[in-house]
Amino acid sequence: MISSNKIQRLLPLLSMAAALLLLATGCINSGGNDIVSITLLPQGQNAIKVKTVVLCSDTVDAAVEYWQKGQEQQRTVTSLSERRVSHTIVLTDLLPEKAYEYRVLTGHGKDLYPGKTYTFNTFGLPVWMKDMFSVVCPDSSVLPAAFKRGYVMLTRREDPGILFLLNAKGSIVWYHQVSGTGFKVARFTEHNTFLTLLGGPGYETSYGDQILELSVTGDTLANLKKGQQDFKQTIHHEILLDQANQFVTLCVEERVCDLRSKGGSKQDTVKGDGILVLDRQGKQVWKWTVFDVLDPLDDKNILKEKQDWMHANCIAFDTDGNYLISFYNNGQIWKIDARTGKRLWTFGKNGDFNLPAASLFDQAHALHINEHGELMFFDNGVSKKTSRTLSFKLDENKRQATLCINTTLPPENYNERMGSSYLVSDTTLLQCATKRNTVILTNFQGRFLWLLRTGMSSYRASFIPAEKLAPYIHQPGYEQ
Numbered sequence: 037m038i039s040s041n042k043i044q045r046l047l048p049l050l051s052m053a054a055a056l057l058l059l060a061t062g063c064i065n066s067g068g069n070d071i072v073s074i075t076l077l078p079q080g081q082n083a084i085k086v087k088t089v090v091l092c093s094d095t096v097d098a099a100v101e102y103w104q105k106g107q108e109q110q111r112t113v114t115s116l117s118e119r120r121v122s123h124t125i126v127l128t129d130l131l132p133e134k135a136y137e138y139r140v141l142t143g144h145g146k147d148l149y150p151g152k153t154y155t156f157n158t159f160g161l162p163v164w165m166k167d168m169f170s171v172v173c174p175d176s177s178v179l180p181a182a183f184k185r186g187y188v189m190l191t192r193r194e195d196p197g198i199l200f201l202l203n204a205k206g207s208i209v210w211y212h213q214v215s216g217t218g219f220k221v222a223r224f225t226e227h228n229t230f231l232t233l234l235g236g237p238g239y240e241t242s243y244g245d246q247i248l249e250l251s252v253t254g255d256t257l258a259n260l261k262k263g264q265q266d267f268k269q270t271i272h273h274e275i276l277l278d279q280a281n282q283f284v285t286l287c288v289e290e291r292v293c294d295l296r297s298k299g300g301s302k303q304d305t306v307k308g309d310g311i312l313v314l315d316r317q318g319k320q321v322w323k324w325t326v327f328d329v330l331d332p333l334d335d336k337n338i339l340k341e342k343q344d345w346m347h348a349n350c351i352a353f354d355t356d357g358n359y360l361i362s363f364y365n366n367g368q369i370w371k372i373d374a375r376t377g378k379r380l381w382t383f384g385k386n387g388d389f390n391l392p393a394a395s396l397f398d399q400a401h402a403l404h405i406n407e408h409g410e411l412m413f414f415d416n417g418v419s420k421k422t423s424r425t426l427s428f429k430l431d432e433n434k435r436q437a438t439l440c441i442n443t444t445l446p447p448e449n450y451n452e453r454m455g456s457s458y459l460v461s462d463t464t465l466l467q468c469a470t471k472r473n474t475v476i477l478t479n480f481q482g483r484f485l486w487l488l489r490t491g492m493s494s495y496r497a498s499f500i501p502a503e504k505l506a507p508y509i510h511q512p513g514y515e516q
């Protein structure tokens with residue numbers, strides 16, 4: 037008997053095999069002067085990306101111009117592949133199950149000459165992916181213009197892992213699929229790349245063993261696996277780039293401690309968190325652990341909590357380049373000196389800042405400094421069974437915090453674990469209620485404007501403005 041899980045895994049392979057059969061025959065001797073052959077290949081397990089390999093008789097520049105059959109006026113031209121004999125050019129922004137025409141442009145710089153026009157057909161999305169997302173939006177006129185044309189990034193954490201980009205109508209405009217592992221978390225970087233943490237079946241929830249950075253055209257820009265160089269530990273919940281293009285991650289950190297005074301054993305193990313910075317080859321650049329700041333023996337509950345002492349779930353950079361780190365279990369956010377590792381302050385429960393009762397929070401997620409310089413995050417709100425978005429203006433010297441955003445999610449979207457919230461266009465919040473398989477856009481009063489139901493639970497939902505993905509993706513959900 038084949039389990040539905042197995043079928044789910046087989047389907048992309050079957051569609052891949054079909055794709056190979058159909059597309060690999062697309063090796064063509066072009067009529068262009070300097071083109072020897074053009075080969076079309078499916079891009080990984082992907083119905084809406086096609087790789088072209090253009091072999092030329094000389095060193096030239098090349099690009100591919102393509103359009104949906106019958107819509108030649110709406111042509112897309114790829115970026116230029118420069119000074120090569122063999123060019124690999126990926127076509128993005130394709131729609132599934134459509135006929136396309138294309139031609140290769142070759143020459144030098146702006147002097148490009150078209151070869152003959154050919155055709156290809158894209159394949160359908162895997163059946164199980166087709167109905168994965170649905171949008172509820174009673175009145176699109178209330179959506180911010182940037183949201184109407186922008187994209188939402190989500191991750192499927194189970195095998196097969198998929199990184200998705202959807203437009204505001206919930207259509208899949210881009211995806212990248214991996215087998216045998218899942219995308220635990222992903223960030224869209226300042227270099228317009230996708231930085232991701234992957235974890236296979238041996239890695240539960242948000243834990244992982246692989247760092248993968250991808251370009252929008254699906255090229256692998258970095259791929260580090262646990263066991264390589266100084267990447268010896270499991271990493272979890274977070275991956276981001278620093279200014280030096282290095283990987284900043286949260287890692288699992290274990291210490292053997294004598295917990296006899298707390299009722300434990302002489303050689304007890306406490307599992308805590310660390311920040312591990314790796315260079316692009318996997319060499320350790322910097323490391324910090326919670327044990328540098330706190331002694332487990334000072335925690336009266338350590339015996340109960342030793343399996344997962346603090347449960348860090350996010351790192352971000354403060355405006356001065358130091359780290360901000362949030363913890364689920366103690367409801368705190370710490371600022372850590374990125375050079376010395378010293379804890380500079382604690383925010384939240386039993387922290388250094390006085391917080392009025394209305395702004396006391398339980399568990400911070402997806403913390404970041406927003407466009408206004410405010411510390412912003414999603415609060416699971418387990419004590420009140422109410423999740424919300426909070427932001428604060430901090431005066432670090434005076435240890436004063438001014439509450440700026442305090443927006444409650446509609447009660448049915450209460451989300452007790454994971455989640456995220458980000459500003460979109462200064463007037464709305466894109467919030468991920470991970471446990472509810474829901475992404476919801478509200479105004480600051482918490483009024484729902486747009487909702488996405490997902491057939492998976494993405495750790496976060498991030499908004500990517502349309503400009504960041506141009507010219508690779510242009511499929512606005514709503515025309516202005």
Ligand SMILES: O=[N+]([O-])c1ccc(OS(=O)(=O)O)cc1
Binds near residue numbers: 348364454455
């Ligand atoms: O169940 N999970 O997948 C899960 C639970 C907790 C969790 O940690 S949290 O701090 O992100 O809520 C992450 C993932």
